[in-house]
Amino acid sequence: MSLQTSTQPTSPVQQALREALIAGVVSFGLFFFFIGLKTDQNIRNELVLVTRWGLLATVVILTMIVRFLYVAYAVPFLARQKIADAVTGLLPDSTGTKFFRVPFFIGSLVLAALLIVFGSAIVAWTGPNIGAYVTLIRAFAIIYAVAAIMFYGRAFIGRNFASIGIVSLILYPILVVVILALLAWSNGSANITSAAFQGSLKWVDNFGIQILIYVMLAWGLNIVVGLAGLLDLGYVAFYAVGAYSYALLGTHFGLSFWILLPMAGILAAFWGVMLGFPVLRLRGDYLAIVTLAFGEIIRLVLINWREVTNGSAGISGVPKVSFFGWFTFNVSDPNYISKVFDIPQSGAYYKIFLYYLILALALLTAFVTIRLRRMPVGRAWEALREDEIACRSLGINTTSTKLTAFAIGAMFGGFAGSFFAARQGFVSPESFVFLESAIILAIVVLGGMGSLVGIAIAALVMVGGTEALREMEFLKSFFGQDFTPELYRMLLFGMAMVVVMLWKPRGFASSREPTAFLRERKAVSGSFTKEGHG
Amino acid sequence: MSDAANMSTPILKLEHLSMKFGGLVAIGDLSFEARRGEITALIGPNGAGKTTVFNCITGFYKPTEGMITMTRRDGSTHLLERLPNHEIPAKAKVARTFQNIRLFSGMTLLENLLVAQHNKLMVASGYTILGLFGFSGYKRAAAESVELAKYWLEKAELLDRADDPAGDLPYGAQRRLEIARAMCTEPELLCLDEPAAGLNPRESLALNELLMSIRDETGTSILLIEHDMSVVMQISDHVVVLEYGRKISDGDPASVRSDPKVIAAYLGVDDEEVGDVLVEVGDEQVIEELDVAPDPEHGPGASSSMFAGAVSDTIEHSDEDERIAVSKGASKAAQVEAKEARSAEAPDTPSKGAK
Numbered sequence: 001m002s003l004q005t006s007t008q009p010t011s012p013v014q015q016a017l018r019e020a021l022i023a024g025v026v027s028f029g030l031f032f033f034f035i036g037l038k039t040d041q042n043i044r045n046e047l048v049l050v051t052r053w054g055l056l057a058t059v060v061i062l063t064m065i066v067r068f069l070y071v072a073y074a075v076p077f078l079a080r081q082k083i084a085d086a087v088t089g090l091l092p093d094s095t096g097t098k099f100f101r102v103p104f105f106i107g108s109l110v111l112a113a114l115l116i117v118f119g120s121a122i123v124a125w126t127g128p129n130i131g132a133y134v135t136l137i138r139a140f141a142i143i144y145a146v147a148a149i150m151f152y153g154r155a156f157i158g159r160n161f162a163s164i165g166i167v168s169l170i171l172y173p174i175l176v177v178v179i180l181a182l183l184a185w186s187n188g189s190a191n192i193t194s195a196a197f198q199g200s201l202k203w204v205d206n207f208g209i210q211i212l213i214y215v216m217l218a219w220g221l222n223i224v225v226g227l228a229g230l231l232d233l234g235y236v237a238f239y240a241v242g243a244y245s246y247a248l249l250g251t252h253f254g255l256s257f258w259i260l261l262p263m264a265g266i267l268a269a270f271w272g273v274m275l276g277f278p279v280l281r282l283r284g285d286y287l288a289i290v291t292l293a294f295g296e297i298i299r300l301v302l303i304n305w306r307e308v309t310n311g312s313a314g315i316s317g318v319p320k321v322s323f324f325g326w327f328t329f330n331v332s333d334p335n336y337i338s339k340v341f342d343i344p345q346s347g348a349y350y351k352i353f354l355y356y357l358i359l360a361l362a363l364l365t366a367f368v369t370i371r372l373r374r375m376p377v378g379r380a381w382e383a384l385r386e387d388e389i390a391c392r393s394l395g396i397n398t399t400s401t402k403l404t405a406f407a408i409g410a411m412f413g414g415f416a417g418s419f420f421a422a423r424q425g426f427v428s429p430e431s432f433v434f435l436e437s438a439i440i441l442a443i444v445v446l447g448g449m450g451s452l453v454g455i456a457i458a459a460l461v462m463v464g465g466t467e468a469l470r471e472m473e474f475l476k477s478f479f480g481q482d483f484t485p486e487l488y489r490m491l492l493f494g495m496a497m498v499v500v501m502l503w504k505p506r507g508f509a510s511s512r513e514p515t516a517f518l519r520e521r522k523a524v525s526g527s528f529t530k531e532g533h534g
Numbered sequence: 535m536s537d538a539a540n541m542s543t544p545i546l547k548l549e550h551l552s553m554k555f556g557g558l559v560a561i562g563d564l565s566f567e568a569r570r571g572e573i574t575a576l577i578g579p580n581g582a583g584k585t586t587v588f589n590c591i592t593g594f595y596k597p598t599e600g601m602i603t604m605t606r607r608d609g610s611t612h613l614l615e616r617l618p619n620h621e622i623p624a625k626a627k628v629a630r631t632f633q634n635i636r637l638f639s640g641m642t643l644l645e646n647l648l649v650a651q652h653n654k655l656m657v658a659s660g661y662t663i664l665g666l667f668g669f670s671g672y673k674r675a676a677a678e679s680v681e682l683a684k685y686w687l688e689k690a691e692l693l694d695r696a697d698d699p700a701g702d703l704p705y706g707a708q709r710r711l712e713i714a715r716a717m718c719t720e721p722e723l724l725c726l727d728e729p730a731a732g733l734n735p736r737e738s739l740a741l742n743e744l745l746m747s748i749r750d751e752t753g754t755s756i757l758l759i760e761h762d763m764s765v766v767m768q769i770s771d772h773v774v775v776l777e778y779g780r781k782i783s784d785g786d787p788a789s790v791r792s793d794p795k796v797i798a799a800y801l802g803v804d805d806e807e808v809g810d811v812l813v814e815v816g817d818e819q820v821i822e823e824l825d826v827a828p829d830p831e832h833g834p835g836a837s838s839s840m841f842a843g844a845v846s847d848t849i850e851h852s853d854e855d856e857r858i859a860v861s862k863g864a865s866k867a868a869q870v871e872a873k874e875a876r877s878a879e880a881p882d883t884p885s886k887g888a889k
Contacts (some may be wrong), residue, residue, distance in 0.1 A: 029828060107760075159848060191561045376649075376652050376656045377650050377659075379645060379648060379651065380638075380652050383649040383652075384643060385856065386637075386638035386640055387637070387638055387639075389632075390632070390636040391629050392594075392619045392620050393623060393629070394596075394623055394629070394634070394650045394715070395621070395622070395623030395624035395652065396649070396652045396653070397620045449645070485631070512640060514641070514645055514697065515645050516642075516645055516680065517696075517697045518644055518693075518697055519696070519697055520697055521696065522642075522697050523728045524640055524641070524699040526640075527701075528701035529639040529640025529698075530640055530701040
């Protein structure tokens, strides 16, 4: 199997040593002023030069080691992988099968089980600092076990991805509560149920609901950007319209969420058409600028129209959603859930209910998108993205086609907005800044334009990943107590985007599912699809 | 209107069509007819305004002057210069292809042909609403549209690639697919902009057969722009020749082929005659609407060299106020006309124009 080429003059180790030296010199030159020297003030307010040779040496040596390891081991490894691939076509399995072995899998299961059962005892014995590492090891063991299961069942998962995803999303809150109950039991907690429900708040609300809101928003924007190819930088405006529709109509007129949800969608769709009309003639960059301006206009109106929107102070006391009038989630109501079912009070019921609500809304978005893609209007959207002039030559009314894309995309933004208002119980213009539009658009682009599964994965990675940073307590023992990892989330967000765009320029799901087929459904490679230009 | 009477009316009639871009006259007072059930070829040197005529017919440009009348099989007439762009294929049943192929490259062949049946399917799906709830009427219409797509894929010899992306096809197949896509709109007039460009002789032959079978089997009239004279002479029933936006010849392929003006337009006239000819041309009516003196900065110079730039070279300069005129010597056909007039005056001078 050794395919060492004889033309290579030096061994990888020699070359790695040389390149490590060069990297050391370059990084020394770069970091000498950045890290080695620092200007500071002394006690008499004078500017003094502080030297940090130790830190500089650490950084340079680290750079050299990483470069050495990369050139000596990683590059030959990757090259060998490619050769094996070309010869046998077996490569995609071989790396994985080396990494995921059955003994390792069993080991990780045992480790995870041990740490779940005895974790609290170990933490109590070692103290919080080392305890954080115990939690980390436990997390890695669980992730490894789950990844191994996914690896060995990949054929099955690939076939039934959508149904597995939906089932696991439906089971998610139940699993969270059950696992937390197990943890509480292993900790010997007195009230297992209330501890489990209380602990599930974070996982259901901060992770589940937060990610699903972004999934729904990104799926809504996907209709405009991914399918119709119209670059919309002001999508958050429709989210704001939906949120304020529910907040205002709900607080002033006491209308139910179930009436206001469709109304918020209709109002947002109306504003979608309002935005659509003037920008129909614009394309590409110009369209992006006008939609960006539209988003800002809506936000500024919300800030400045104090009589109606209460300005920057926002609207508080937005009514909660009731379970279709059967029972509510307000403790003071006579038909509060715990009174109806005679169970202990907990805020977690509402969150779990909201989780299923946003899951249903997101699935509705996906369902409508999938159905619409197979309808003539959906095909016309995609055709519009591919070539607008050809569309017109085939008798497609591009004006109404673009307007329906804007309206339907905005409608789902409005649904998500009214849900957001109900979940927060408070809306203010703060929540609808341009950054939100940018994040939603980034999710659509990272996911692969037009692909629902890719977008869901991108939302999971982007939103869930930044949320997960809050959980990285062990980093404190690494970088010091005043280190707050969530402050770096935007940095990591940007880095992740760069990496993904280098690795998969068309997003996670870089192929397109055809909407009709004669013999077999073959995915269309992303290299043929266009992004649209207006 | 009876069918027989209808057959005699031309399917497409252009009357006094002019198209000006700023000061540039791309088409000047062009009139011709395309007869029903025939293949009409529109030929001419580069920059003669052929594609501009197409863009006027299919509504991508609104002509400055003139009238374009489309008479459909059922006798209804449509003034194409008044219809919005997208209603020309939908209502007047005129379909077109493009010089630089415009397929939906990221969609499969089948999807390309289904997009072409958009309007029919929109109605069948109750403007999406009925179709969204799975009404049977839409399902039936969808199945029918797939059948139509299959029929045209088979005609274009692309059936076995129906599920591949259009961008993956070789060039010749993309040309055929574009024609199949245009035919899926069920047009009565099919406008093809250089369908044989970039095809090898075998593909070109297959294209000829496809076009003739379209004409004979569906009764669709065809208007085509083509540079490949073998295609034009083999399949067209009627040829219209343009030069600098004006019609210089009109008739069946054989007569056009021997027309000295056409030959001059394509090959130029002898250089030693240019001086004489220019003097004569100065008085000709052919370019009388270009009443401003030729601008030596723009347009071809006062030379009849074959290497003189075409009028399209000057498009970039066209401010609204600036009027760019074609040099009086540029039109080869006008030179021939002038020479004929001259030889009519002195009958014993042998004509050198037709070479």
